[in-house]
Amino acid sequence: xxxxxxxxxxxxxxxxxxxxxxxxxxxxxxxxxxxxxxxxxxxxxxxxxxxxxxxxxxxxxxxxxxxxxxxxxxxxxxxxxxxxxxxxxxxxxxxxxxxxxxxxxxxxxxxxxxxxxxxxxxxxxxxxxxxxxxxxxxxxxxxxxxxxxxxxxxxxxxxxxxxxxxxxxxxxxxxxxxxxxxxxxxxxxxxxxxxxxxxxxxxxxxxxxxxxxxxxxxxxxxxxxxxxxxxxxxxxxxxxxxxxxxxxxxxxxxxxxxxxxxxxxxxxxxxxxxxxxxxxxxxxxxxxxxxxxxxxxxxxxxxxxxxxxxxxxxxxxxxxxxxxxxxxxxxxxxxxxx
Amino acid sequence: xxxxxxxxxxxxxxxxxxxxxxxxxxxxxxxxxxxxxxxxxxxxxxxxxxxxxxxxxxxxxxxxxxxxxxxxxxxxxxxxxxxxxxxxxxxxxxxxxxxxxxxxxxxxxxxxxxxxxxxxxxxxxxxxxxxxxxxxxxxxxxxxxxxxxxxxxxxxxxxxxxxxxxxxxxxxxxxxxxxxxxxxxxxxxxxxxxxxxxxxxxxxxxxxxxxxxxxxxxxxxxxxxxxxxxxxxxxxxxxxxxxxxxxxxxxxxxxxxxxxxxxxxxxxxxxxxxxxxxxxxxxxxxxxxxxxxxxxxxxxxxxxxxxxxxxxxxxxxxxxxxxxxxxxxxxxxxxxxx
Numbered sequence: 001x002x003x004x005x006x007x008x009x010x011x012x013x014x015x016x017x018x019x020x021x022x023x024x025x026x027x028x029x030x031x032x033x034x035x036x037x038x039x040x041x042x043x044x045x046x047x048x049x050x051x052x053x054x055x056x057x058x059x060x061x062x063x064x065x066x067x068x069x070x071x072x073x074x075x076x077x078x079x080x081x082x083x084x085x086x087x088x089x090x091x092x093x094x095x096x097x098x099x100x101x102x103x104x105x106x107x108x109x110x111x112x113x114x115x116x117x118x119x120x121x122x123x124x125x126x127x128x129x130x131x132x133x134x135x136x137x138x139x140x141x142x143x144x145x146x147x148x149x150x151x152x153x154x155x156x157x158x159x160x161x162x163x164x165x166x167x168x169x170x171x172x173x174x175x176x177x178x179x180x181x182x183x184x185x186x187x188x189x190x191x192x193x194x195x196x197x198x199x200x201x202x203x204x205x206x207x208x209x210x211x212x213x214x215x216x217x218x219x220x221x222x223x224x225x226x227x228x229x230x231x232x233x234x235x236x237x238x239x240x241x242x243x244x245x246x247x248x249x250x251x252x253x254x255x256x257x258x259x260x261x262x263x264x265x266x267x268x269x270x271x272x273x274x275x276x277x278x279x280x281x282x283x284x285x286x287x288x289x290x291x292x293x294x295x296x297x298x299x300x301x302x303x304x305x306x307x308x309x310x311x312x313x314x315x316x317x318x319x320x321x322x323x324x325x326x327x328x329x330x331x332x333x334x335x336x337x338x
Numbered sequence: 339x340x341x342x343x344x345x346x347x348x349x350x351x352x353x354x355x356x357x358x359x360x361x362x363x364x365x366x367x368x369x370x371x372x373x374x375x376x377x378x379x380x381x382x383x384x385x386x387x388x389x390x391x392x393x394x395x396x397x398x399x400x401x402x403x404x405x406x407x408x409x410x411x412x413x414x415x416x417x418x419x420x421x422x423x424x425x426x427x428x429x430x431x432x433x434x435x436x437x438x439x440x441x442x443x444x445x446x447x448x449x450x451x452x453x454x455x456x457x458x459x460x461x462x463x464x465x466x467x468x469x470x471x472x473x474x475x476x477x478x479x480x481x482x483x484x485x486x487x488x489x490x491x492x493x494x495x496x497x498x499x500x501x502x503x504x505x506x507x508x509x510x511x512x513x514x515x516x517x518x519x520x521x522x523x524x525x526x527x528x529x530x531x532x533x534x535x536x537x538x539x540x541x542x543x544x545x546x547x548x549x550x551x552x553x554x555x556x557x558x559x560x561x562x563x564x565x566x567x568x569x570x571x572x573x574x575x576x577x578x579x580x581x582x583x584x585x586x587x588x589x590x591x592x593x594x595x596x597x598x599x600x601x602x603x604x605x606x607x608x609x610x611x612x613x614x615x616x617x618x619x620x621x622x623x624x625x626x627x628x629x630x631x632x633x634x635x636x637x638x639x640x641x642x643x644x645x646x647x648x649x650x651x652x653x654x655x656x657x658x659x660x661x662x663x664x665x666x667x668x669x670x671x672x673x674x675x676x
Contacts, residue, residue: 052610248608251605251606260603262601263600263605267567267589268567268592269617270615271586271617272390272619275617277608277613277614279608279611281610
């Protein structure tokens with residue numbers, strides 16, 4: 001009998017989630033039947049989008065249910081298999097995170113190719129959903145041309161750090177914001193042209209505008225990759241050059257808000273500047289995965305692309321890891337080691 | 339000696355323009371030299387975008403200067419010509435509106451082909467800049483497919499009435515808002531599926547949502563053509579289906595505001611619904627003019643496309659006509675007969 005500890009949604013958060021919204025339980029996961037696989041998770045992912053699933057409302061993914069185990073990306077090893085094509089020791093990814101082990105039909109798993117020089121958990125970050133999100137959103141929506149200026153918020157996060165580095169690889173000037181000096185130092189070490197600590201820079205508009213003017217590029221930005229929303233979005237509209245493209249990946253600044261947040265007060269500039277503000281969900285770009293994987297492995301091998309991880313230990317710490325996303329306590333990908 | 343009365347900007351409006359912001363003057367326009375043409379205007383256009391040029395700020399067109407004659411679209415007849423290709427009696431369009439007559443280099447004029455069954459002033463409306471704005475914005479940004487639902491605000495205006503009718507021609511269900519029952523009646527007579535008087539409908543969101551649900555189309559809209567901004571934009575985001583396209587043509591509700599207006603409080607839905615909000619200026623689509631002209635003449639001849647005009651008489655009434663745009667006192671194109 002395999003036991004698994006798991007995290008359940010105890011109550012829907014009102015505002016910023018806290019420990020009381022989660023509960024730890026232990027279950028017996030049973031043994032795999034025909035066509036099923038028993039997996040022991042090694043790492044699980046916590047991601048900002050999960051906050052949206054804690055509201056009881058229709059969206060692009062169904063809401064989590066109170067009292068039920070949470071879901072999310074995870075990687076693990078096959079322990080026992082009743083399914084063809086899966087053998088003990090195989091590395092797999094699934095959406096059965098927030099738990100230590102599980103039995104699932106083989107169709108719900110993806111077998112992963114272990115990569116030399118890349119730890120397995122990279123499949124939850126730089127080589128996984130967050131990496132593809134940054135890569136595809138930048139390429140397909142931002143469409144930066146060499147010499148253009150790309151602005152990315154949350155630049156040291158799992159998605160933003162990919163955007164910032166890929167934009168440099170594409171020949172752009174890059175302005176990135178982050179919430180600590182250490183994150184800004186990491187961005188500068190990665191060759192990012194302008195790293196701005198939005199918590200200490202004073203007026204964010206002035207800081208971004210002066211970074212953009214340092215480029216000589218008419219003092220504006222051509223692409224904005226938004227992970228944050230709120231003031232950052234308003235600033236980006238203000239400094240946008242005509243025909244700038246906004247890849248709207250997320251607006252974490254508003255995810256926990258108890259009331260409607262006013263939108264950008266300068267949205268009227270969308271007309272006069274012919275701006276394109278385009279939201280997206282990574283699943284739209286699933287078809288890019290082979291190209292994404294090839295590009296990323298090449299850039300990693302060439303030393304052009306690096307990443308950070310922030311790791312909590314133990315499934316019981318998963319709520320803390322998740323809650324920490326909203327105060328920016330992660331640099332790079334936030335993970336839980338199981 | 340040809341005298342011309344003209345309207346000058348006396349002072350920059352604070353908030354909604356009033357008569358005190360304009361002054362009438364009479365000038366001697368002289369005679370055309372070599373390469374020049376003397377034109378007597380027959381109609382001039384007033385358009386919402388002109389309000390933006392009354393602010394002293396950089397934009398896609400330079401600001402009007404206090405004390406100088408205003409500018410804008412006009413049509414007229416050549417009276418005397420020192421330029422090859424222009425002869426007395428020719429119909430021409432120019433940007434020398436807000437005046438009765440003028441002398442200008444031939445290069446600043448466009449010769450217009452008089453059309454059977456279409457009055458000359460249609461070149462300021464349905465066959466002119468507003469018509470192209472609606473046609474091109476709907477086609478190139480809205481990209482409606484047959485069977486989709488198109489929502490247009492300001493649906494009885496010069497631009498909106500073209501959008502609403504072309505969307506019907508393209509096989510869409512059309513929801514349009516307007517500010518009087520008479521405008522809504524006109525829209526219904528043109529075959530528009532749902533005409534909503536936004537001033538009397540009560541809750542605009544409920545009214546638009548229930549119109550959209552009447553289509554069975556999952557109760558949402560696929561295209562929003564925005565002339566209004568403000569609450570209309572927020573409503574459109576709320577009822578948008580995934581991957582809806584927003585053609586942001588104008589936001590007249592905010593043009594006279596003395597303070598920054600909060601943007602849409604639900605802008606976060608841009609992410610989850612993968613919306614595309616794209617502003618534009620008609621000049622981007624100048625290359626579509628031949629196709630536009632051919633399509634429009636065909637639809638007019640077939641009785642599929644009609645238009646209204648609201649005409650003020652005399653250049654001295656031009657400020658009233660312009661000011662009237664912001665209270666919706668026009669049905670269709672607002673013109674001044676000179």
